[in-house]
Amino acid sequence: MATPAPQAAPRVRPVPAPLLSLIVPAYNEGQRLGPSLAAMSAFFRAAGFPYEILAVDDGSTDDTAAVIAAAAAADPALRAAGYVTNRGKGHAVRTGMLAARGEYLMFTDADLSIPLSIIADFLSALRGDYDIAIASRWHPASKNAVPPPPARRAMGAIFRWCVRRLVISDVRDTQCGCKAYRAETARYLFSRSRIDRFSFDAEVIFLAARAGYRIKEVPFVLHYSPGSSVRPVRDSLLMLRDLGRIRINALRGVYGRAGAGTLARRAG
Numbered sequence: 526m527a528t529p530a531p532q533a534a535p536r537v538r539p540v541p542a543p544l545l546s547l548i549v550p551a552y553n554e555g556q557r558l559g560p561s562l563a564a565m566s567a568f569f570r571a572a573g574f575p576y577e578i579l580a581v582d583d584g585s586t587d588d589t590a591a592v593i594a595a596a597a598a599a600d601p602a603l604r605a606a607g608y609v610t611n612r613g614k615g616h617a618v619r620t621g622m623l624a625a626r627g628e629y630l631m632f633t634d635a636d637l638s639i640p641l642s643i644i645a646d647f648l649s650a651l652r653g654d655y656d657i658a659i660a661s662r663w664h665p666a667s668k669n670a671v672p673p674p675p676a677r678r679a680m681g682a683i684f685r686w687c688v689r690r691l692v693i694s695d696v697r698d699t700q701c702g703c704k705a706y707r708a709e710t711a712r713y714l715f716s717r718s719r720i721d722r723f724s725f726d727a728e729v730i731f732l733a734a735r736a737g738y739r740i741k742e743v744p745f746v747l748h749y750s751p752g753s754s755v756r757p758v759r760d761s762l763l764m765l766r767d768l769g770r771i772r773i774n775a776l777r778g779v780y781g782r783a784g785a786g787t788l789a790r791r792a793g
């Protein structure tokens with residue numbers, strides 16, 4: 526039998542590793558997500574560095590999956606991720622963080638209420654002295670171009686008070702939906718986090734403080750987007766219950782031993 530001629534290796538154009546992975550958690554975002562993903566792709570193309578967008582469908586029951594598929598067809602750097610049963614924003618962000626391939630990993634809400642221009646500030650913090658950079662509505666230089674309605678602000682203020690009493694007091698804003706991490710920091714934090722719903726943010730900051738990661742709080746101009754997916758009563762109660770869980774998990778040693786870090790965080 527004749528030996529087959531050696532086949533030429535297929536020519537694959539090398540794909541540069543992403544500098545930044547942007548994770549977008551999405552639950553029933555059929556309305557808001559399409560324009561947001563298009564704006565994200567356009568932003569990165571103009572920025573000119575290698576990126577990836579991971580749109581994580583958190584078990585939506587509307588046409589979110591189809592919207593993501595259409596956006597992925599239009600941008601080869603956009604990938605769909607997700608699962609069929611709703612698990613919560615924390616689970617969606619964790620899924621994206623653990624699948625992302627960038628040097629820096631970030632997430633932002635589907636409504637783009639925080640301008641993408643914050644990415645320049647995030648990258649300079651992460652390339653400098655910081656492991657984590659977070660958008661902070663309570664930074665003295667932050668402004669509200671379009672403020673949230675009063676009831677929503679009250680809910681946020683009460684929850685913030687609870688976080689400061691129960692979890693961590695020296696980060697001004699744990700709940701803002703836009704944060705970035707060095708890749709190894711994100712992997713450390715998200716492989717240890719347990720909370721699936723909105724209090725994951727407080728848990729991840731708590732773990733970061735224990736590990737001694739340095740956190741930069743970045744100011745920005747908020748454009749509140751109507752049509753929030755948060756259910757005020759139900760989600761507030763779940764968030765409070767989960768804050769208690771963070772304390773209990775820590776006492777039970779679920780997060781392992783506290784890092785020997787110095788807690789040398791700097792509020793920016």
Ligand SMILES: Nc1nc2c(ncn2[C@@H]2O[C@H](COP(=O)(O)OP(=O)(O)O)[C@@H](O)[C@H]2O)c(=O)[nH]1
Pocket residue numbers: 549550551552553554583611612613614615617633634635636638702752753754755756
């Ligand atoms: N309400 C809710 N949002 C989720 C869930 N999973 C992921 N998300 C996403 O988390 C983000 C929440 O942002 P948004 O609805 O604008 O809330 P708000 O800006 O805090 O009022 C959006 O990107 C949602 O699609 C979930 O289970 N429930």
Ligand SMILES: [Mg+2]
Pocket residue numbers: 634636638750753
């Ligand atoms: Mg919003």
